[in-house]
Amino acid sequence: MSRARAVGQRVPAPVIDIVLVSVAAVDVWLNMWEHTRLGLALAAVGCAALVFRRRFPLGVFLLTLPVALMQDVAVAVLVALFTLAERSRNRRLLAACVALAAVASSTPWPLAEVDRTMTLVFFVYGLATAAAPVLFGQLLQAQRDLARRLVDIEEAREHERALHAQAVLARERAQLAREMHDVVSHQVSLIAVRAGALQVAAKDADAKDAARTIRSLSVTTLDELRTMVTLLRASGGHATELTPQPTLADLRKLVESSGTRVELSGELPPTVGTPAQRALYRTVQEALTNVRKHAPGARACVELWQDGDDVGVTITNSPPTRPSLSLPGSQLGLVGLRERAEVLHGTLEAGPTKEGGYRARLRIPLSAD
Template sequence: MAGRTRPVAAARLVDVLLVALAALDVWWQLDRDTPVEVVLSVAACAALAVRRRFPLPVFLLSLPAALFSSVVVAPLAALYTLAERSRDRRLLIVCAIASAAASAMPWPLSEYASDDRTWTFVNFVYLLATAAAPVFLGQLVQARRDAAARLVEIEEAREHERRLHAQNVLARERAQLAREMHDVVSHQVSLIAVRAGALQVGAPDPGTREAARTIRELSVTTLDELRHMVTLLRASGGRTTELTPQPTLADLRQLIDTSGIEVTLEGELPPGIGAPVQRAVYRTVQEALTNVRKHAPGATATVQLWHLGDELGVTVTNTPPTRPTLELPGSQQGLIGLGERAENLDGSFEAGPTEDGGYRAGLRLPATTD
């Protein structure tokens, strides 16, 4: 709560200081301005207090003050705020020209003579260069803010990928340990149980038969416990190991909910499809959502499951990014792997940009694939 209060208090302090500076600028013009000009200048200064919420109206309100008076602070501050908030470059160019024209135009117009045109034009050029400064500064601040937000998103995406990689490593190690216990330890304990059973039947000494019976019973109990442990190792081990090496469509909803972006899931696939198809659909959605998070900041995605005749598949479409993107290195190995997986299942995989600037990835497989 205190962390939020400090930026707000700092912004309000800046507003107060800026309004005071603009008012001082108006005060210097009192001996030369008429009451109407003073009123327009004061209104432009007071409007600076709400320039962050209404940047364009505040700038438009500063134009009459720049035309009728010689104030400088209010028009330039309003222009800077508009440049720092707006992403419309054409609007900023028009506003910079309008600000320079309003400041360069002599007032009253009745005193404007034809001989003054050259000096008016020269003054306009200098004022246009002056107006370009707050525009460039505002755009620079905006770009810096966007870059900082993008870096945060990149770090979050990397952390998300690191967690997924760690989960995959844990799942592979757990599966390998389960195989070793099943193939080696369980086999050897089974041999012990068989040999103990044979000794129990064939031994002439009652003590030996009793010892063999105990060994056989312990071996059987140990074998049951080993089988139970193997089952647990192959199953999901909780929140830190929910991503298993063999995901199914049942895991798709959790993948979407933990993707970190706004995703809409549409359609469904027929029941009873094979595990390879389920894994291919899952991996396609996983790779597509990861790419959206990395390369389309602020975009939303739609995951559409479809089944048409003897074909089925999934299409993942995302909207264009709403924030500037940074060029990141990529090997395209994820998309290549999806294409190879689709070919192994006699299907196809396509990916490419959409007409509106988004991206689409689609997997198409035969419905009879096991």
């Protein structure tokens, strides 16, 4: 049944209509008892009406009843019954149509003396014949309903799986938020407190300045941690007010609080988009962090520049003046910057210089968004 239905879906409807009308016409011509003008006209109307069986199934069936008067088994009537059964859910109507078809096929034409026994036999035979396409049409209708029901069930299961995945993600985010709040935030708070105490107690100017920088960075980190914890606890279920993202206007403050001797030069046009400004800021932030970690005592130069339709920043640092400490790192900072640059259709180049320092260069289109 499914194979026949698939074939029916591939063949255009007009082709099917032409074939059915042709088969019904040939059936009438070969099996009609008497080829009178009236009989031929009624048969022609009944066969031609099959073209409209999809839009007017009941009307087409009624138009094919005269064909059933003229022969025992009429293709036109069976096709009309099948179409009506495929589209109608009114069981009483279908039963009445089966009875009408059986009566039409068992009634002698032209009307003459009626043999009750033979008429009853023909009626039972016509009843069984007319019931077959109705049952087949109802079966096809039930199959379509079942297919739609299976699709609805599958969609409901997909939705249930999505909800389950969201619930699992929400629990994981909530657990991560608790860990960040209870462990990381606590430790950063201790760093800020110790740095504040060192700033007050230290007598050396360099030590005071270093303690002030540590305390400032710790406070900033705490603010960012609180924002991240808030976002994680929201679990994507409700809108959460986001902390304003950094732009080029915040670059000088970043340089001054970096704890490194940095020279900032160059300017960029005010038409630089917000995503591009954020990428430039994050690149400088990561580069200066790497200078502090891997090149203690080095000087850094941050240069903003524009080259035609591209803008960018170059961060260059000198060789370290003292050995670097072994600090934990994810080794993914530059990888993340390259991915950010690729999203904006830009490039990031990073590598050591001939003088023993390091250089990172970001280039992105001015119109990046």
